[in-house]
Amino acid sequence: MLTKHTISILVNNQPGVLQRVAGLFGRRGFNIESITVGASEEPGLSRMVVVTVGDERTLEQISKQLYKLVDVIKVVDLSANPMVARELALIQVNAEPGQRPEILGVVETFRASIVDIGPNTLIVQAVGDSDKIDAIVELLKPYGIRELTRTGATAMIRGISK
Amino acid sequence: MTSQSASAVLTEDMRKKLLQPDLISGSEMLLRSLLLEGVDTVFGYPGGAVLYIYDAMHGNKDFHHLLTRHEQGAIHAADGYARATGKVGVCIATSGPGATNLVTGIATAYMDSVPLVVITGNVPTSLIGTDAFQEADITGITMPITKHSYLVRDVSDLPRTIREAFHIASTGRKGPVLIDIPKDVSAAKAVFHYPEHVVIRGYNPTVSPNKLQIDRLLQAIEKAERPVILAGGGVVYSDAQQELIAFAEKTRVPVITTLLGLGGFPSGHELWVGMPGMHGNYASNNAIMECDLLISIGARFDDRVTMKLDGFAPKATIAHIDIDPAEIGKNVPTDIPCVGDIKAVLGVALANAKPARSAEWLKQIKAWNELHPFQYKDSETELKPQYVIEMISETTNGDAIITADVGQHQMWVAQFYKFKNARSLITSGGLGTMGHGFPAAMGAQVGCPDKLVVAITGDGGFQMCSQELAVCAIHNIPLKIAIINNQVLGMVRQWQKIIYKERYSHIDLGGSPDFVKLAEAYGVKGLRATNKAEARQAWQEALNTPGPVLIDFVVRKEENVYPMVTAGSSLSEMILGDAE
Numbered sequence A: 001m002l003t004k005h006t007i008s009i010l011v012n013n014q015p016g017v018l019q020r021v022a023g024l025f026g027r028r029g030f031n032i033e034s035i036t037v038g039a040s041e042e043p044g045l046s047r048m049v050v051v052t053v054g055d056e057r058t059l060e061q062i063s064k065q066l067y068k069l070v071d072v073i074k075v076v077d078l079s080a081n082p083m084v085a086r087e088l089a090l091i092q093v094n095a096e097p098g099q100r101p102e103i104l105g106v107v108e109t110f111r112a113s114i115v116d117i118g119p120n121t122l123i124v125q126a127v128g129d130s131d132k133i134d135a136i137v138e139l140l141k142p143y144g145i146r147e148l149t150r151t152g153a154t155a156m157i158r159g160i161s162k
Numbered sequence B: 001m002t003s004q005s006a007s008a009v010l011t012e013d014m015r016k017k018l019l020q021p022d023l024i025s026g027s028e029m030l031l032r033s034l035l036l037e038g039v040d041t042v043f044g045y046p047g048g049a050v051l052y053i054y055d056a057m058h059g060n061k062d063f064h065h066l067l068t069r070h071e072q073g074a075i076h077a078a079d080g081y082a083r084a085t086g087k088v089g090v091c092i093a094t095s096g097p098g099a100t101n102l103v104t105g106i107a108t109a110y111m112d113s114v115p116l117v118v119i120t121g122n123v124p125t126s127l128i129g130t131d132a133f134q135e136a137d138i139t140g141i142t143m144p145i146t147k148h149s150y151l152v153r154d155v156s157d158l159p160r161t162i163r164e165a166f167h168i169a170s171t172g173r174k175g176p177v178l179i180d181i182p183k184d185v186s187a188a189k190a191v192f193h194y195p196e197h198v199v200i201r202g203y204n205p206t207v208s209p210n211k212l213q214i215d216r217l218l219q220a221i222e223k224a225e226r227p228v229i230l231a232g233g234g235v236v237y238s239d240a241q242q243e244l245i246a247f248a249e250k251t252r253v254p255v256i257t258t259l260l261g262l263g264g265f266p267s268g269h270e271l272w273v274g275m276p277g278m279h280g281n282y283a284s285n286n287a288i289m290e291c292d293l294l295i296s297i298g299a300r301f302d303d304r305v306t307m308k309l310d311g312f313a314p315k316a317t318i319a320h321i322d323i324d325p326a327e328i329g330k331n332v333p334t335d336i337p338c339v340g341d342i343k344a345v346l347g348v349a350l351a352n353a354k355p356a357r358s359a360e361w362l363k364q365i366k367a368w369n370e371l372h373p374f375q376y377k378d379s380e381t382e383l384k385p386q387y388v389i390e391m392i393s394e395t396t397n398g399d400a401i402i403t404a405d406v407g408q409h410q411m412w413v414a415q416f417y418k419f420k421n422a423r424s425l426i427t428s429g430g431l432g433t434m435g436h437g438f439p440a441a442m443g444a445q446v447g448c449p450d451k452l453v454v455a456i457t458g459d460g461g462f463q464m465c466s467q468e469l470a471v472c473a474i475h476n477i478p479l480k481i482a483i484i485n486n487q488v489l490g491m492v493r494q495w496q497k498i499i500y501k502e503r504y505s506h507i508d509l510g511g512s513p514d515f516v517k518l519a520e521a522y523g524v525k526g527l528r529a530t531n532k533a534e535a536r537q538a539w540q541e542a543l544n545t546p547g548p549v550l551i552d553f554v555v556r557k558e559e560n561v562y563p564m565v566t567a568g569s570s571l572s573e574m575i576l577g578d579a580e
Helices: A017-027 A056-068 A097-109 A130-143 B012-018 B026-036 B048-057 B071-085 B103-111 B138-145 B155-170 B183-187 B211-223 B233-237 B241-251 B282-290 B342-352 B359-371 B385-396 B408-416 B437-447 B466-475 B490-498 B515-522 B532-544
Strands: A003-012 A034-039 A045-054 A072-077 A083-094 A113-117 A121-128 A145-150 A154-157 B023-025 B041-045 B064-067 B089-093 B116-122 B148-151 B176-182 B189-191 B227-231 B255-257 B272-274 B293-297 B317-322 B336-339 B401-404 B425-427 B453-458 B480-485 B525-529 B549-554
Touching: A003 A017, A003 A056, A003 A154, A017 A034, A017 A045, A017 A056, A017 B138, A045 A056, A056 A072, A083 A130, A097 A113, A097 A121, A097 A130, A121 A130, A130 A145, B012 B026, B023 B026, B026 B048, B026 B155, B026 B183, B026 B189, B041 B071, B041 B437, B048 B089, B048 B116, B048 B176, B048 B183, B064 B466, B071 B089, B071 B103, B071 B116, B071 B425, B071 B437, B071 B466, B103 B116, B103 B138, B103 B176, B116 B155, B116 B183, B138 B148, B138 B176, B148 B155, B155 B176, B155 B189, B176 B183, B211 B293, B211 B317, B211 B336, B211 B342, B227 B241, B227 B282, B233 B241, B241 B342, B255 B282, B272 B282, B272 B359, B282 B359, B317 B342, B385 B408, B385 B453, B385 B480, B385 B532, B401 B408, B401 B437, B408 B425, B408 B453, B408 B480, B408 B490, B425 B437, B437 B453, B437 B466, B466 B515, B480 B515, B480 B532, B515 B525, B515 B549, B525 B532, B532 B549
Parallel strands: B041 B064, B041 B089, B089 B116, B116 B176, B148 B176, B227 B255, B227 B293, B255 B272, B293 B317, B317 B336, B401 B425, B401 B453, B453 B480, B480 B549, B525 B549
Antiparallel strands: A003 A045, A003 A072, A034 A045, A083 A121, A083 A145, A083 A154, A113 A121, B023 B189
């Protein structure tokens, strides 16, 4: 059964490591829905979070193939546990002064924020899981979205399950 | 041969001298590190970006450098050296085209798990990324075909990098490791410090097996009535031939050897079944289809072995022993996984192994083998390729190192040569690289100067690296080159005959040189044989000649390899052929 998985990969912070990981997914035909990289709690190590779609066997292969990379230290399937996953989106939306109260209503409902105001645009910053971002994007569409950028998910297992 | 092994001369005194914390250049560090790793032979080709390295080699008598005539020759030779000796093969090439000419050889070694350390030069660090003259991102290009790779940006990292590279290449599932050294790094100086131990946090191969996994395997064997072992290249690389023989004999489980597994279990043994797959024998393929327990040992279920996956070993419990956990379950779902070094796994398993209930099954396999052995219709007028292989097999008694290139002759070597010893067949199994066989034989002969090395190659594959005849001549490398010359791309012709309705498209190798004259032009003895009597005479003359000899065996053009399972078919759908 194809399901969505969020995988956390702890890697050496070496030049080319993103290429190694992304290249592995590409050439073995594994899917990448999103990939994020940033510093980890340990100096010299980075953490990648990859959201992928596949069956259990594919997931097992992804993990085993990742472990073959010398720069990969640890691979965890976060979605096998209760986890927190968050994505950041910046949405620049058309906002003539008359429309702004309406847009602010949407923004407040989603606990998003306005991070820039232009003569006839607003930039909305939204943080949440992918579904929440999808929802706010859907609601802002009628106003006219000029530009949209999303980070992809970063994630962590909840403390209670550790 | 002028190249003699030099590693034996590395005395403790020399070692201490090499380990001195001197202020030396990156190039000198490289040479010292190679010596400390026991490297006595490198194959290479100089160029602008490696000139400091070659300058450091000037006058160095501690190890030998063989100048090939193409970088592809260098890497295949290093590959053949590694496969024949079990040591790490080393080759050196310059940046850009030098490095990219290695790509096929690196991929070949990667597919067949051959330990190599590949050293490439690169443009100076200040020019990296500027599309400088002879610049190529070789670490990027080779990322999918190396076990690991390094781009060294700081000279003080070089000794540790080389130490790690040798460690990674030669442990766990072996493979090629690339070290890219920019020109300024090979020129820069630092204090030499060669680390004694290697600590790589993300690299910890599982060597020792899990006892519970082995217990499950042994229980399955005890219950099995129709068990079979599928032994692959891993048995050879792990030097586990004796353990496998003991294990098979104790458990009474018959052994099928894959192409790269040939020699991992002696072909004359009563428990040997044959080779499976596309051109495997009737008994092996039937045994896979009928077995109730299939134990893969160091084999990775390549599609040339399994053919259609859906129909592979349909009645069997699958056990899989492999050093690489990622191989387990990759192609075939596995019931009993067992991760570890094969020698170690079989060593532990042997202690408690009990026989399977396989007496009837062994009789069945014997009957299958008697019903359809590998066969061909011999001819007094035309020379048959199978005859040539049988002749070489009988006269060498399985004691030679044979390299096969890729194509029909490769399959005939696999079918008609009787391999007794591990590391006695060197051939590109996974990538199927034409042009690999001859330079690999050269490397094997340099690594094993006392062995008879025979490169059995086709007229197509030989011409992909024939320029290396010069190296054989100049170093008097005494290998014998047997060209199975059918004047066509034989395996392509066979596919076009059987699958593409005899529409023969661009397979005629007419216009090939006179191979005897070609050999002579390089200063290598050349002989030709067009019938059985000439073949025997030429082969004997070759054996009696101390230096390199090329024999052009002109064989029947239309001969095909049988049995054959066409791509997309199941192993039970064998075309047995008409023994032409």
